[in-house]
Amino acid sequence: MYWIILVAGVALWWAAHLFKRIAPERRAAMGDPGKGAVAIGVVLSIVLMVIGYRGVDFINVWFPPSFTIHINNLAMLIAIYLFSPAPKRGKLVSGMRHPMLTGFSIWAIAHLLVNGDLASIILFGGLLIWAIATARIINAAEPDWQRGPQGTLAKDAMFFVGSIILLAIIGWIHNWLGVWPFPS
Numbered sequence: 001m002y003w004i005i006l007v008a009g010v011a012l013w014w015a016a017h018l019f020k021r022i023a024p025e026r027r028a029a030m031g032d033p034g035k036g037a038v039a040i041g042v043v044l045s046i047v048l049m050v051i052g053y054r055g056v057d058f059i060n061v062w063f064p065p066s067f068t069i070h071i072n073n074l075a076m077l078i079a080i081y082l083f084s085p086a087p088k089r090g091k092l093v094s095g096m097r098h099p100m101l102t103g104f105s106i107w108a109i110a111h112l113l114v115n116g117d118l119a120s121i122i123l124f125g126g127l128l129i130w131a132i133a134t135a136r137i138i139n140a141a142e143p144d145w146q147r148g149p150q151g152t153l154a155k156d157a158m159f160f161v162g163s164i165i166l167l168a169i170i171g172w173i174h175n176w177l178g179v180w181p182f183p184s
Contacts, residue, residue, distance in 0.1 A: 006052025
């Protein structure tokens with residue numbers, strides 16, 4: 001039962017996020033209420049993924065080496081930085097085409113590195129494939145993309161410090177949920 005919930009959550013995430021790309025006329029016809037429907041779909045997908053992921057039986061596929069924790073934490077720091085406004089306001093990654101999708105992909109890969117169970121492969125692998133597919137769909141639909149303006153290194157430093165703080169908070173939340181994400 002929980003396996004179905006997990007897969008349904010990943011599938012609903014895909015559907016809610018790709019709706020306007022796959023059926024733009026239908027999404028446009030929904031107007032502003034369509035934004036609410038998509039938001040509800042995204043929230044419901046997250047709820048289903050959490051319930052499914054936490055409820056499935058643990059089926060080990062591979063044993064991640066202990067050093068992958070370090071790679072995971074560095075990758076998570078990079079992912080959080082890419083989720084920040086740094087790509088638009090900083091200098092280091094200014095003008096990056098898909099900073100959030102790239103950060104999301106790094107987040108998924110980081111979680112695949114440290115979780116060798118089937119549920120993690122379905123969840124994080126499914127979300128990784130979604131992020132890559134979404135970037136390709138956007139690139140195909142909008143090939144004439146232009147780089148935005150470049151920001152400052154001071155903004156990069158500010159967002160980097162913020163990313164470190166956010167990583168610590170996320171680590172604390174993981175610990176509260178019963179998973180210590182940092183090396184012992």
